[in-house]
Amino acid sequence: MSIAVRLEGLSVRHGSAPVLERTDLELPAGSFTALLGPSGCGKSTVLNLVAGFLRPTEGRVTAGAAPVRGPAPERGVVFQHYALFPWRTARGNVEFALKRLGLPRAERRRRALAALAEVGLADGAGKYPAQLSGGMQQRVALARALAAEPEVLLMDEPFGALDALTRSRMQDLLRELWQRRGTTVLFVTHDIDEALALAERVVVLGGTPGRVLADRAVPAGPPSPDLRSLIARHLGSG
Numbered sequence: 001m002s003i004a005v006r007l008e009g010l011s012v013r014h015g016s017a018p019v020l021e022r023t024d025l026e027l028p029a030g031s032f033t034a035l036l037g038p039s040g041c042g043k044s045t046v047l048n049l050v051a052g053f054l055r056p057t058e059g060r061v062t063a064g065a066a067p068v069r070g071p072a073p074e075r076g077v078v079f080q081h082y083a084l085f086p087w088r089t090a091r092g093n094v095e096f097a098l099k100r101l102g103l104p105r106a107e108r109r110r111r112a113l114a115a116l117a118e119v120g121l122a123d124g125a126g127k128y129p130a131q132l133s134g135g136m137q138q139r140v141a142l143a144r145a146l147a148a149e150p151e152v153l154l155m156d157e158p159f160g161a162l163d164a165l166t167r168s169r170m171q172d173l174l175r176e177l178w179q180r181r182g183t184t185v186l187f188v189t190h191d192i193d194e195a196l197a198l199a200e201r202v203v204v205l206g207g208t209p210g211r212v213l214a215d216r217a218v219p220a221g222p223p224s225p226d227l228r229s230l231i232a233r234h235l236g237s238g
C-alpha cells in the first residue's frame with residue numbers, strides 16, 4: 001500500500017497559540033478519509049498544510065515522495081465557497097486554472113470541457129457563475145480541481161452551503177468520481193452522517209491544541225450506530 005500523503009510530528013502555532021501538536025497522519029493512495037472535529041480544532045489547518053498554503057512550525061508534510069513546499073496542481077483543493085471568477089464562464093474558470101500547468105490552449109480547452117462533462121455540467125460550460133445555482137458553481141469548482149488530474153483532492157466542507165437535496169446529489173457525484181478515478185480524498189466536514197456516507201475512514205481531531213482523538217475504518221453498508229455514537233462522543237469531548 002503506497003502512501004499518498006504523510007504528516008509527521010506536525011506542530012502548528014498561530015502566534016503564541018498552539019493549534020496542532022505532534023500530529024501524525026497517513027493517507028494511503030486512493031483512500032477516502034473524512035476529517036471531523038469541533039470548530040477551531042485545526043481541520044482546515046491540516047488541509048492547508050497538505051495543500052501547501054501553510055508551513056508547519058515543526059514536523060513534515062510529504063506528498064508522494066516529495067516534501068510539500070507549496071501549492072501544486074497534483075493536490076487539488078475545493079472550498080465551501082466556490083471562488084470562481086465572475087467574469088469568466090464555467091469553461092473559462094477551469095481553463096484559467098490549467099494555465100499554470102503550461103498546457104497548450106487547445107489541450108486546456110479539451111480538459112476543461114471533459115472535466116465539466118464529468119461533473120454533469122456539459123451544458124453549462126458557456127454560462128457565467130451568476131447564471132449557475134450554488135450546486136452548479138460547486139460542480140465548476142470540482143471540475144477546476146479535477147481538470148488538473150490531481151493525485152490528491154482536498155475538500156474543506158465543500159457542500160456546507162448547499163441545500164439538502166443538492167448536497168446529497170453532490171455526495172453521490174463525489175463517490176462516483178472517487179471510485180472511477182481512484183484519487184486520494186481528504187474531506188473536512190462537521191457532519192457525522194456526511195462523513196459516514198462518503199468516507200472509508202473517519203479521523204476525529206479535537207482538544208487544544210488539536211490532536212487525533214479517533215481513527216476508524218467505516219464498514220461498507222448501512223452506517224453503524226455504534227461507530228456513529230463513538231464519533232459523536234469524541235466530538236462532544238473536543
Ligand SMILES: Nc1ncnc2c1ncn2[C@@H]1O[C@H](COP(=O)(O)OP(=O)(O)OP(=O)(O)O)[C@@H](O)[C@H]1O
Nearest residue numbers: 014015019037038039040041042043044045046190
Ligand atoms: N491565520 C491564522 N492566524 C491566527 N489564528 C488562526 C489562523 N488560522 C486559524 N487560526 C486558529 O487556529 C485554530 C484552528 O483553526 P482551523 O480553521 O484549522 O479550525 P477548524 O477545525 O477548521 O475550524 P472550523 O470547523 O470552524 O472551520 C482556530 O483557533 C483558529 O482561530
